Amino acid sequence: MFKKILFVVVVLLGIISASIYQYFQVLKQPVQASSSPFLIVERGTSSKRLADILVEQKLSKPSMLLPYILRFDPKFKRFKAGVFSLEKISTLEDLLIHINGTQEAQLSLRFVAGRTFNDWQKEWQGAEFLKQTLKNKSEPEIAKLLGIEQPKLEGWLAPNTYNYIPYSTDLALLKRLYKRQKRILDKAWQNRDKNLPLSTPYEMLILASIVEKETAKADERPQVASVFVNRLRIKMRLQTDPTVIYGMGDKYHGNITKRDLRTTTEYNTYRIDGLPPTPIAMPSEEAINAVAHPDTTPYFYFVADGTGGHKFSKTLKEHNQAVQEYLKWLRSKKDK
Structure with missing residues (x-):
C-alpha cells in the first residue's frame, strides 16, 4: 500500500515538475519577428483567441498551455484591449506583462503654424500607421464631417504636436485639431x-x-x-x-x-x-x-x-x- 502511495506521489510530482518546466519554457521563449511592429488586442478578446493571435503573428510557438496561462495566471489574465508596441520586447513573458499594464502605443505628428491645409493634408496622409479614411473626400466634405460651417478648413486646425494610437483614423485626429482651435478661438473672442x-x-x-x-x-x-x-x-x-x-x-x-x-x-x-x-x-x-x-x-x-x-x-x-x-x-x- 505504501509503495502504491509513494508511486502516485512520485507520478504527481513528475507531472507538476513537467508542468512548471513547460510553463517557464512557454514564457521564456523569445518573441520572433512580426510583420507588424504592433500587437492589436480587440475589445472582448478571450484568452484562447489571444493565444491564437500570438501564434498567428508568430509571437509565440503553438502551446496547449498558453490559453490557460492567459486565463488563470494572475499576472497575465488582466490583459487590456488596445494597440501595443513590440519594441524592446524580448520574450513572451515581456509581452504578456506589457499588455497587462502598459498604456497603448503612441505615435506623434507635428503640424507647424503658418502652413496651409494642403501642406497639412500631405503630412497626415504620409503619417505612419494612421488609417486613411479621407483620401477621396474633398475639402468641403471633410469640413462637413468635422462640423465646420465654412467649406474651407484653412485656419480651423490648431498647430501643435499630437500623439495618436496606431491604426486610429485621420478623421479622429482632425477632430482633435479642430476642437482645440475652436476652443482657442472662442476664448480669444x-x-x-x-x-x-x-x-x-x-x-x-x-x-x-x-x-x-x-x-x-x-x-x-x-x-x-x-x-x-x-x-x-x-x-x-x-x-x-x-x-x-x-x-x-x-x-x-x-x-x-x-x-x-x-x-x-x-x-x-x-x-x-x-x-x-x-x-x-x-x-x-x-x-x-x-x-x-x-x-x-x-x-x-x-x-x-x-x-x-x-x-x-x-x-x-x-x-x-x-x-x-x-x-x-x-x-x-x-x-x-
Missing part, C-alpha cells in the same frame, strides 16, 4: 479687447492667419496685429503680400511681381477692401491672441529690417525710407 474692427470670430481667425504669415517673431505679433487693426479702422487696404501669394495658388513660384500685385483675386488685399474671404494659413494660439489683444500703436506700415524682424512706421514717407534702407541692406548682403 470672448476675452478680446473692446472696439476691435472685427464682427465675428471667423474674421479674427482670418486676421490671425495673416499675422502668422507676416512674422515668426512672437514678440512682434501684437505690433503687426496693431498695424492691420489700425488700417481696418480707417478702411485702408491691408496690402499684405501673403494674401497675394495665397490667392495665386500654384502660380506662385517664389517671387511676386508688380503684375501679381495688380491682378485682382479675392485674396489680393492690394486690390480688395477689408479682409480676404478665408484664412490663408493655420494660425497659432499666439497669433490669435495677438489679434484679440493688439498693441496700441500709431503704426500703419512695416517692412523687414534684415534681422528677422520689422521696421514699423507711422507715415508712408517713413515707410518708404525704411524700404530703401532694407533694399540697401539686401544689396550689401549680395555684394559680400
Whole structure:
C-alpha cells in the first residue's frame, strides 16, 4: 500500500515538475519577428483567441498551455484591449506583462503654424500607421464631417504636436485639431479687447492667419496685429503680400511681381477692401491672441529690417525710407 502511495506521489510530482518546466519554457521563449511592429488586442478578446493571435503573428510557438496561462495566471489574465508596441520586447513573458499594464502605443505628428491645409493634408496622409479614411473626400466634405460651417478648413486646425494610437483614423485626429482651435478661438473672442474692427470670430481667425504669415517673431505679433487693426479702422487696404501669394495658388513660384500685385483675386488685399474671404494659413494660439489683444500703436506700415524682424512706421514717407534702407541692406548682403 505504501509503495502504491509513494508511486502516485512520485507520478504527481513528475507531472507538476513537467508542468512548471513547460510553463517557464512557454514564457521564456523569445518573441520572433512580426510583420507588424504592433500587437492589436480587440475589445472582448478571450484568452484562447489571444493565444491564437500570438501564434498567428508568430509571437509565440503553438502551446496547449498558453490559453490557460492567459486565463488563470494572475499576472497575465488582466490583459487590456488596445494597440501595443513590440519594441524592446524580448520574450513572451515581456509581452504578456506589457499588455497587462502598459498604456497603448503612441505615435506623434507635428503640424507647424503658418502652413496651409494642403501642406497639412500631405503630412497626415504620409503619417505612419494612421488609417486613411479621407483620401477621396474633398475639402468641403471633410469640413462637413468635422462640423465646420465654412467649406474651407484653412485656419480651423490648431498647430501643435499630437500623439495618436496606431491604426486610429485621420478623421479622429482632425477632430482633435479642430476642437482645440475652436476652443482657442472662442476664448480669444470672448476675452478680446473692446472696439476691435472685427464682427465675428471667423474674421479674427482670418486676421490671425495673416499675422502668422507676416512674422515668426512672437514678440512682434501684437505690433503687426496693431498695424492691420489700425488700417481696418480707417478702411485702408491691408496690402499684405501673403494674401497675394495665397490667392495665386500654384502660380506662385517664389517671387511676386508688380503684375501679381495688380491682378485682382479675392485674396489680393492690394486690390480688395477689408479682409480676404478665408484664412490663408493655420494660425497659432499666439497669433490669435495677438489679434484679440493688439498693441496700441500709431503704426500703419512695416517692412523687414534684415534681422528677422520689422521696421514699423507711422507715415508712408517713413515707410518708404525704411524700404530703401532694407533694399540697401539686401544689396550689401549680395555684394559680400
